[in-house]
Amino acid sequence: MKTSSxxxxxxxxxSHEQAHLTAQEIYQQLKLRLPAVNPSTVYRALERMAHxxxxxxxxxxxxxxVYEAVGGERHHHLxxxxxxxxxxxxxxPVNELFRYLEGRYHFEMITNHLILFGRCxxxxxxxxxxxx
Amino acid sequence: MKTSSxxxxxxxxxSHEQAHLTAQEIYQQLKLRLPAVNPSTVYRALERMAHxxxxxxxxxxxxxxVYEAVGGERHHHLxxxxxxxxxxxxxxPVNELFRYLEGRYHFEMITNHLILFGRCxxxxxxxxxxxx
DNA sequence: ATTGAAAATGCAAGTATTTGCATTAAAATA
DNA sequence: TATTTTAATGCAAATACTTGCATTTTCAAT
Ligand SMILES: [Zn+2]
Ligand SMILES: [Zn+2]
Ligand SMILES: [Zn+2]
Ligand SMILES: [Zn+2]
Numbered sequence: 001m002k003t004s005s006x007x008x009x010x011x012x013x014x015s016h017e018q019a020h021l022t023a024q025e026i027y028q029q030l031k032l033r034l035p036a037v038n039p040s041t042v043y044r045a046l047e048r049m050a051h052x053x054x055x056x057x058x059x060x061x062x063x064x065x066v067y068e069a070v071g072g073e074r075h076h077h078l079x080x081x082x083x084x085x086x087x088x089x090x091x092x093p094v095n096e097l098f099r100y101l102e103g104r105y106h107f108e109m110i111t112n113h114l115i116l117f118g119r120c121x122x123x124x125x126x127x128x129x130x131x132x
Numbered sequence: 133m134k135t136s137s138x139x140x141x142x143x144x145x146x147s148h149e150q151a152h153l154t155a156q157e158i159y160q161q162l163k164l165r166l167p168a169v170n171p172s173t174v175y176r177a178l179e180r181m182a183h184x185x186x187x188x189x190x191x192x193x194x195x196x197x198v199y200e201a202v203g204g205e206r207h208h209h210l211x212x213x214x215x216x217x218x219x220x221x222x223x224x225p226v227n228e229l230f231r232y233l234e235g236r237y238h239f240e241m242i243t244n245h246l247i248l249f250g251r252c253x254x255x256x257x258x259x260x261x262x263x264x
Numbered sequence: 265a266t267t268g269a270a271a272a273t274g275c276a277a278g279t280a281t282t283t284g285c286a287t288t289a290a291a292a293t294a
Numbered sequence: 295t296a297t298t299t300t301a302a303t304g305c306a307a308a309t310a311c312t313t314g315c316a317t318t319t320t321c322a323a324t
Contacts, residue, residue: 004273005272078237080239081242089233089237094229097225097226105210106252107219108251109249110249110250118242120239124240134289135291155281169303170305175281196280265324267323269322270321275315278312278313279310280310283306287305289300292299293299294296294297
């Protein structure tokens, strides 16, 4: 794999903020620095980087996959399906499950950014009191 | 919510086989029974049904989300990123993690069909011996 | 420094998915 | 049953994403 200039900029974009960006958002940002870049180049670069484990790809309920640089502390998220709130959770309990499954099923886990959907405390209260 | 005829057929499609079907696959099947159905009707029905908890939506690495009827035994999957093999795993250990997280974060879990990516035993062996 | 192979990019066409708005069908109400 | 209300559908246009192929760039080997 050649070190593509587009890849370098994408990594820079994703590293700066601890961002979860969609392909579209990345493309828009990228155009600011590389005005002539083609959309398909971006889609292909993201696919390549995800496959190489440089970035994670996750459905966070935003209608399109979001990408994040892999590197710092490993983490996961709880996403509220009602209000969209995103909570970040520690790796430990998730990691324990993963180690167990690896042993039990002789499977080597690659997933490194788990997204779980549900309802946050606030939205639970709302529907408890109000109608619905 | 009106009982839409499209919804009924989709549920029937998804129930019959313990299928994980993409929107396109569902649309193609549906056309056999309802030749004049419009694609957007299918996409909208799927969105509605997912939101109502009637079906699960998951990325199983097939390039598009797959839908499955919710109802029988709750289960989850391990998907091999190399060969695409799909293993079905029991709910118990996953459920334990979920209950823990619910208590720890006052979060009510909705995710009911978890997909974890990794490498199956066979593909691990292959890359161990062969090159790469 | 040149040359050649392999990988990345651009471009254009194809496919998939979403969206706004008018119409139709279903449920609720009178 | 007739009327009103609300949700589902069709249609067409817009947007998002993918793919095949020609060209350009990168890296490694002269
Ligand atoms: Zn994250
Ligand atoms: Zn919430
Ligand atoms: Zn399943
Ligand atoms: Zn495999």
